[in-house]
Amino acid sequence: MGGPGSGKSIFGIQYLYKGATEYGEPGIYVTLEETPQKIRRNILSFGWNLKELEEQRKIVIVDAVSHRIQETELDHEILKKGLDVENMIVNLEDAIKDIGAKRLVLDSLSVMGMYTETDFDMRTKLLRLSGSLATHDITTLVITEAQSEDVGTTVFPPETFMFDGVLTLRLDTDSQERRISIRKMRGTKHVIGAYRFEITDDGIQVIP
Template identity: 40%
Template sequence: MMTPYNVPRVKSGIPGLDDLIQGGFPEGTTILVTGPTGTGKTTFGIQFVYKGAELYNEPGVIVTLEERASDLRREMRSFGWDLRKYEEEGKIAIVDGVSSVVGLPSEEKFVLEDSLNVEGFLRYIYRVVKAINAKRVVIDSVPSIAIRLREEKNIREILLRLNTILLEMGVTTILTTEAEDPKRDKLSRYGVEEFVARGVILLDLVEKDVELKRYILIRKMRETKHSMKKYPFEITEEGVVVYPSGEIY
């Protein structure tokens, strides 16, 4: 009798989510987290890396292309997350991809130069991952990669190359992107991101009783049995919390 194939799982660090995806993300895969502005995509990604370091002793890299590293650290302290502590322990590395673009000096250890091309960008991410032996990566966000590299027309090729490198390194990665109108099935800014990623998670808002409520929908997750229902989630004082047994919209 054949033994069932068990896919190694990486705990998300997000309460309630792993119950919906057979215990965690498939190890070494790339997950796209998409949704409109203000739905918690950045928090979701940072939580994945932070909890990896805090709870599972898994080093992680945060590539921030929309906020300076110093601003990100300050914002995450509202959840009680001390990113600096794990940076000093070598468990988290933050890549500042903003300062050089806006012409501000940076005192960060890892800083993306303004003049990087695609190859330089990919090599730099590879080097930082290897520097701390990272197991987790979050890149926030895909549109910022395209704009920064001035390569919006070639974004599919860039994402394919990025995904190949990430898979070769064996890291589990979250990419964030904007969904202009998910209710009309426009799941991403460029319409290609969801085809490159092996998993797609949508964070969105729905009006209920004259109030906007957040919900999560797992649109795709390879090697995983998952529901296609919408589940409520909240951004609490301790980060993102999913309610798998809550009311389904």
């Protein structure tokens, strides 16, 4: 989780890109925000060719929202009904089996929240999704927008307790430095601290 421009999407895509190119782990990127075209274009600035990996079936981008909105030109009924999570789950299960995915990124939970009417509705959808993903041998990174600078230090959104791990990305307003922390990682001994990182031509680099 992190504020706007903190590097969440780049972190997510880098996780999939490195998985596909260096660890033999295919991955799926579910976008509720930017279009696949825009993601492919932006990420080319790091020299990462997603198109190539998509053709090799090592990465799949699932566009969970924008095609429906384009088709209906912001049809109010569709927006009111919200995101069709059941349909999304079916698509994801197909894609996971299809490429043998080991990694999944959902970008983002906060946008998913915009398509749900109530907290109850949101929780139900999340539980359905996590229940379905739990049946696969897959690690899911869920990106979420931080509502406050202190998120992960003094402020914790309710969903924090649902996940096995929480990473926070921050761009400090005063020092203009980027910092990454592990807030929790169940079952793992991990470092504690806010580590500086930079977004370079090669993507995210943590400064030890």
